[in-house]
Amino acid sequence: MKTNANSMTNSVDFFMGALGPKGFQGYFDWLDTQEQVxxxxxxxxxxxxxxxxxxxLAQASPLPVERIHCSSDPDSLDGVIFSRPRAAIIDATAPHTVEPAYPGAVQKVVDLHHALDNDYLTAHRGEIVALFRRCSALQEQAGRSIRAASSLLDDSRRLAAPLVNEEKLLGWARRLGSRRLPRTGHPASESIRLLSAVTPKGRMVFMNTVETLADEYIVLHDEQGAAAPLALALLRQMALERGYSIITCPCPLREDAIDHLFIPELRLAFLTGNSWHSMDLENLQNVHCTRFLEKGGPRSLRARLRFDRKAAAELLKMASEAQRQAKASHDELESYYRTAADFSRLDEIAEQLTKTLFA
Structure with missing residues (x-):
């Protein structure tokens, strides 16, 4: 499912956490430990x-921002990253809990708990606890479906992997990197973001972000995921060695695999195309990874690969449905907290932060 942003021109949208084969995988700590924001x-x-x-705060920013969306509710934000001043504000509660390592000096806690009517919440604790538990159970159910789908997709990758001519593939990627990534002499940097995730709305891909960050796209079509991650890993390494600031997008359904790589300085993106995220773009160069497979390859495995793909698709639909039900329960849960919250305090904090960030 493609999405289009309707807000600030040139702002981009990402996820920084999503359900994966090992539960919720988040990259919020990356902002603190690697990007030092x-x-x-x-x-x-x-x-x-x-x-x-x-x-x-995103709307108040005079410059484009990165909007970080919640994979459990893509219409809500988990964070905003500002370009000037360089700073970020994030939801630091579970499942992406972040605690301050240097309170006040580097990280500043924005605590809204004191704006709650605790007596009201205590009076409704039975309903609240039940809804929290239902949300948790449904998210666990979604996680089991994603884990099963990931296992099937990994089965396809393992079947195709022995057929990949790695020497030919990596030789092509190395020549491509040498041609498209001239040395800069600058220090390199890397940001980790998720371009896609399994959500209550299905599998979402922020295509508006692709078109904002790049004008030229090299799409590696690889249904089984046996070849493209190897090429992207080499291109990532070359980009860092040659002094680029890059955005690396891991695959949310597979550990240690890169789906997409952005080089904003060059307005260039290396993308993976398959059933899960088709890339319908202008100015693209299509690279079909079957060219790197030995002859007599996937055709002999067609029935098995077709089964894996269809079964994984059904499991991901089940995961999205469980997430949709979890969101419905979470919406009901939020109604209690909205009633208990003093939103005048929120207005004060928003005004104060706007002055602090953009004065």
């Missing part, structure tokens, strides 16, 4: 205005 950490319950606060 000053962080505002929001601590609050559901429905207390975290996403609203971040949306207001």
């Amino acid at each position: 000053p962080l505002y950490l929001i601590k609050a319950g559901p429905g207390c205005g975290k996403s609203t606060l971040m949306t207001r």
